[in-house]
Amino acid sequence: MTTDHYGAFIDESLTVEPQKGGILHRKTFAVKDVFHIEGHRNTAGNPHWLQSHAPAKATAPALVHLLQAGATLKGTTVTDEMMYSLHGENVHYGTPVNPFDKSLIPGGSSSGSAVATGAGLRDFAIGTDTGGSVRIPASYCGLFGFRPSHGKVSLEGVIPLADSFDTVGWFTRNAALLEDVGEVLIGDSMPDAPDFKRAVIARDAFSLLTDTQHNALMSAVRSCSSKVKSHEEQRITNDDLGDWVDIFRVIQGYEIWLNHGEWVKAHEPDFGPGIRERFHMAEQIKEADVAEARRRQLMIQDATADIMQPDTLMIIPTIAGEPPAVGLPPEEVDKIRQRTMKLTAIAGLNGLPQVTIPVKRGGGLPPLAISILAPKGRDRDLLSFVTSLCD
Amino acid sequence: MTTDHYGAFIDESLTVEPQKGGILHRKTFAVKDVFHIEGHRNTAGNPHWLQSHAPAKATAPALVHLLQAGATLKGTTVTDEMMYSLHGENVHYGTPVNPFDKSLIPGGSSSGSAVATGAGLRDFAIGTDTGGSVRIPASYCGLFGFRPSHGKVSLEGVIPLADSFDTVGWFTRNAALLEDVGEVLIGDSMPDAPDFKRAVIARDAFSLLTDTQHNALMSAVRSCSSKVKSHEEQRITNDDLGDWVDIFRVIQGYEIWLNHGEWVKAHEPDFGPGIRERFHMAEQIKEADVAEARRRQLMIQDATADIMQPDTLMIIPTIAGEPPAVGLPPEEVDKIRQRTMKLTAIAGLNGLPQVTIPVKRGGGLPPLAISILAPKGRDRDLLSFVTSLCD
Structure with a gap:
């Protein structure tokens, strides 16, 4: 008998x-169905994947750390097909219900993990975030969400998407638990790191918002920037952030095909709308284009490192617009995806840790969200900063 | 600047x-001001005690265990003078305010610890229970409270009252945390102990209640007894429970004078009403009377052990009546104390662990409470039983 009225779970x-x-004693968590759990067969959001893969021989180390800190794993959650979407609609396993408003999509690809947390079915949930798959559903569902520095949390035993950007992320309803999961998965903070003293409010990121959205975020931005000595509004790049999305998509698509092209060709899986087209696009990407994209990524990283000094935080909106309605046509979905990724590509291309913080609005309006990014490796200090800001 | 509007704290x-x-990560707790904390001077509820004692050289091991499990100690709490009362009124340090209804006493002697927990100022609080000093204030303030088996939690670094009965106890607002504190202070449960299969509903204990009080407890008693295979109503002794109180008071008074008589004679401390008379009574107790009381205690323990088989729980009301009003005359207070101790002496004389569970009533009526007692040493299993019953 199911008690899962939100459609959040696979099992x-x-x-x-x-x-x-340990410090997660009595906490329950759900896991996106892309993590190996000994004896369990993953779906990766697609029934062909399930049929063509054996049960896992070992549990992913990230999950083992959580179990060793006292948490109980309860349930695997729905993911967008092959994690290759930010929307949260899955034609095979259904669309998990956004607990804030069922007419809105939950966001993806870690859709079920966001919904299990947002509906209060679990204390926290684990997802993965390559292009925004934790940050987007966290913001659509009004949750705290974290994407760590690239390479900071082990991806062993996690079905890959695009190795240059893949991360393990998590959802909570409060900042303290977001930090506690970080303590377990990341360990101690860097020794001798300076306090955060400076906040950069990314003008080019905020310019993607309407005035109404902008105003809704301003008090959250102010309370964040008032916790550091100085803050300034500035562009974070002279590029168009749309170019960053193109660079991101080329590298991501190429690596996705590297990881899964052979399986796609061998099994010709039945993909839903959007996913099919994206795999087709990925197959076409040429090595020369990837080489050029990687060169541009290095330049971006150099320029961003100049801004993100060890004592500096960056503030951006998490999403560029309202959480979209369920059932939009694919071309509309793609437009939203393109706009959203202008913001998610910032942490993605630069490997930076990012916390998304929900910003509630009155009048039945869906939540919005701001994000704080820190220099690479300062995950623990960022999480602790957010706890002192929000709790 | 104080934020302690309930008068719960000494410091x-x-x-x-x-x-x-550890498992108490992010939990805060307050401590009755009879526990040694390195560098801190205890009051034991009396300003003469404070003046005549040096700061503690070490922190009580029970507190150290809590600190090692991740909890933060925040504040020392008001106790009745020399822990020698069940009322919670202290002429020197004030009467902590019962968070349920300020016209009612909080109960004592661990009054401030109960109030700090009941008012939500701390997650849990530590007290001591000799004759009911955790169980009574827990029930008056609508809290979960625990008195462990005698000897189960170290009393090192705790100002003694009466060695035969002294225990370290604690207060929480929910059963799970009551159990977690037990896991930290008591350690693992006894190996190979049987499940609880039988509940004895103590008829002679319940007969102390009015019909209204009795009816208010019945649904709690039923839900408890339905968790075991069989239950029966029976007298737990052929004695009058009033005799048990007399036996308890003789041994208790004698030991209190052994512990503190010399100090009382040397300092002639200024005691409040009730306390003064009780110390005077304690001074008069003769060795022959104590020997006789100890003989009777052994007989009681034998008879109770026949009832309390390893698989057996006992259910009693925690208090015999309503939480009394603030400021009653001393002779009225003594009458209530005499009646209440008929129930608290059961665990006291037999060294049994006892959990008190709040029973809320509607209509602005103060909470009542039932208690579950287990065989000596089965503290962990009792706490786990209560969690499965209440959470």
Whole structure:
């Protein structure tokens, strides 16, 4: 019998007990169905994947760390097909219901993890974030979400998407627990790092918002920037952020095809709308284009490093617009995806840690969100900064 | 500047940070001002005690265990003078305000610890329970409270009252945290102990209630007894429970004078009403009377052990009546104390662990409480039973 009225789960009852007590004692968590759990077969959001893969021989180390800190794993969650979407609609396994407003999509690809957390079914949930797959659903569902520095949390035992950008991320309803999961998965903070003293409010990122959205975020931005000594509004790049999206998509698509092209060709899986087209696009990407994109990425990283000094935080909106309605036509979905990725590509291309913080609005309006980014590797200090800001 | 509008604290700001992470991570607790904290001077509820004692050289091991499990010690709390009362009124340090209804006493002697928990100022609080000093204030303030098996939690670094009955106890607002504190202070449960299969509903204990009070507790008693295979109503002794109180008071008074008589004679401290008379009574107790009381206690323990088989729980009301009003005359207070101790002496004389569980009533009526007692040493299993019953 299912109690999953939100359609968040692939297997609601799969349970792994904690291995000992720790700071996540009595906390329950759900896991995006792309993490290996000993004896469990993943779907990766596609029934052909499920049919063509054996049960996992070992549990992903990231999950083991959580079990060793006292948390109980309860349930695997729906993901967009092959994690290759930011929308949260899955033609095979259904669209998890956005707990804030069922007429809105939950966001993806870690859709079920966001919904399990947002609906209060679990204390926290684990997802993956390559192009925004934790940050977007967190913001659509009114949650705290974290994407760590690239390489900071082990991806062993996690079905890959695009290795240059893949990360393990998580969702919570409060900042303290977001930090606690970070303590378990990331360990100690960097020794001798300076306090954050400076906040850069990314003018080119905020310019993607309407005035109404901009105004809705201003008090959150002010309370954040008032916690540091100085803050300034400035462009974070002379490029158009749309160019960053193109660079990101070329590298991402190429790596996705590297990881999954052979399987796609061998099994010709039945993909839903959008996913099919994206895999087709990925197959066409040429090595020369990837080489050029990687060169541009290095230049971007150099320029961003100049801004992101060790004591500096960056503030951006998490999404450029309102959470979209369920069932939009594919071309509309793609337009939203393109706009959203102008913001998510910032952490993506630069490998930076990013926390998204929900900003509630009155009058039944869906939540918006701001994000704080920190220099690479300062994950623990960023999470602790957000706890002191929000709790 | 004080934020302690409930008058729960002696020193609200005294803080000891956790020594590492653990299952009490992010939990805060307050401590009855009879526990040694390195560098801190205890009051034991009396200003003469404070003046005549040096700061503690070490922190009580029970507190150290909590700090090592991730909890933060925040504040020392008001206690009845010399812990020698069940009422919660202290002429020197004030009467902590019962968070349920300020016209009612909070109960004592761990009054401030109960109020700090009940008012939500701390997640849990530590007290001591000799004759009911955790169980009574827990029930008056609508809280979960625990008195462990005698000898189960270290009393090192705790100002003694009466060695035969002294225990360290604690208050929480929910059963899970009551159990978690038990896991930290008591350690693992006994190996190979049977499940609880039988509940004894103590008829002679329930007969102390009015019909209205009795009816208010019945649904809680039923939900408890339905969790075990069989239950029966029976007298737990052929004695009058009033005799048990007399036996308890003789041994308690004698030991209190052994512990503190010399100090009382040397300092002639200024005691409030009730306390003064009780110390005077304690001074008069003769060795022959104590020997006789101890003989009777052993007989009681034998008879109770026949009832409390390893698989058996006992259910009693925690208090015999309503939480009393603030400022009653001393002779009225003594009458209530005498009646209440008929129930608290059961665990006291037999060294049994006891959990008190709040029973809320509608219509602005103060909470009542039932208690579950287990065989000596089965503290962890009792706490886990209560969690499965209440959470």
